[in-house]
Amino acid sequence: MNGNATILVTGGAGYIGSHACVALLEAGYKIVVIDNLVNSSPLSMARVKAITRQDFAFIEGDICEARTLDALFKQYSIDAVMHFAGLKAVGESCSNPLLYYQNNVAGTLTLCKAMKAHGVGRIIFSSSATVYGEPHTVPIDESFPLQTTNPYGGSKKMVEDVFRDLAEADRLGDAEFWRVGLLRYFNPVGAHPSGMIGEAPNGVPNNLLPYMLQVALGKQPELTVYGDDYPTPDGTGVRDYIHVVDLVAGHVKALHFLLDENNASGCHTWNLGTGQGYSVLEMITAFEAATNVKVPYKIAPRRPGDIPACWAEPSKAQREINWQAEQNLAQMMKDSWHWQCQNPEGYDA
Ligand code: NAD
Ligand code: UD1
DSSP states (O other): OOTTOEEEEETTTSHHHHHHHHHHHHTTOEEEEEEOOTTOOTHHHHHHHHHHTOOOEEEEOOTTOHHHHHHHHHHSOOOEEEEOOOOOOHHHHHHOHHHHIIIIIIHHHHHHHHHHHTTOOEEEEEEEGGGGOSOSSSSBOTTSOOOOSSHHHHHHHHHHHHHHHHHHHHHHTTOOOOEEEEEEEOEEEOOOTTSSSOOOOSSSOOSHHHHHHHHHHTSSSOEEEEOSOSSSTTSSOEEOEEEHHHHHHHHHHHHHHHHOTTSOOEEEEEEESOSOOEEHHHHHHHHHHHHOOOOOEEEEOOOTTOOSEEOBOOHHHHHHHOOOOOOOHHHHHHHHHHHHHHOTTGGGO
16 A cells, blocks of 8 residues: 555644644645644644645544544545544643543544444554653663553553554454554654644643743743753753654654555554653753753752653664654754744744
């Protein structure tokens, strides 16, 4: 099967999903998007159409609604699913775990049942490096033990378990229905080089780069650096930041793998990271160098739940799906800033 395949993109109006829509359309795929817009704007879809000069169907709907999915699979001939739809705020998941298990886990089960009923077995799932919890060492490869520390992470691991069990049931029954790619993202940042789509967090951001962008814009007075006493070279937390355009290129490569009948069916897991860690202080320096904008900051105690260091061993994806990240930190900073300057209020302006 080639690029003429039709891909259902759940959560396609969101940050990563909208970039995936661009990558899929540019690779020659047709797409159908479903999103309930709980954390996104329909404007992102208009921008994807403007960037690619291509049209596609958008369904404002919820993956938790079986009837909506049934109608969608009846109306469109879907070859594979890219499943981004989910809630992702760690703090909110701790205060409202039911919401996270319902939306992220039960929603995925509803999606899987609809896929099974309509004979669609190929799916790429947005997992996260959060499933590794606090790793015993870095870099982290796909064989590391899984342990989660909050309901958001728990929901990702549960969905992974579901897909591993579906693949195992196929194996035991000598069937080859499910072809699954579990993609474990490290820390996605950056934006499309056009500056037309990017991350638009609601309210005050929790993540480092979105917060830094608000400080640079003057919307927040200073960045709080959470902890300078970690066992890392400069004492601040180290993460593997990956450009969102590289990340979605990994999805297209994973899709090629799943669509190729010569490749093994079942459940495949790939880390999507650069393999390089940067500290919070290095991130500030890199942002200032790439943009010429100062980021005032203060040091504060560690943020509860944070781990010292986390970066990927990404060679499995390179070996098996021929993917590796290409963009450096300076490009991530430039593209994030370009998006933020063009859209200081996100999509709301
Ligand atoms: P996002 O919030 O921008 O996008 C998620 C999209 O899903 C949103 O448009 C939202 O409206 C939609 N959605 C949520 N629940 C839905 C439902 N029940 N039905 C239909 N649509 C629904 O988040 P993102 O950063 O683009 O993340 C995409 C996926 O990647 C998520 O599953 C997230 O957990 C995962 N992930 C993200 C990161 C990250 O740092 N951004 C890291 C690891 C994994
Ligand atoms: C967080 C989530 C993780 C999720 C990921 C991507 C937590 C505990 N973990 O990971 O589950 O998958 O986002 O959405 O929320 N930092 C500051 N000041 C800030 C913000 C962050 O110093 O204002 C530091 C953090 O301590 C950390 C680094 O910057 O060392 C990155 O933080 P962040 O962007 O929130 O990502 P993670 O903590 O890796």
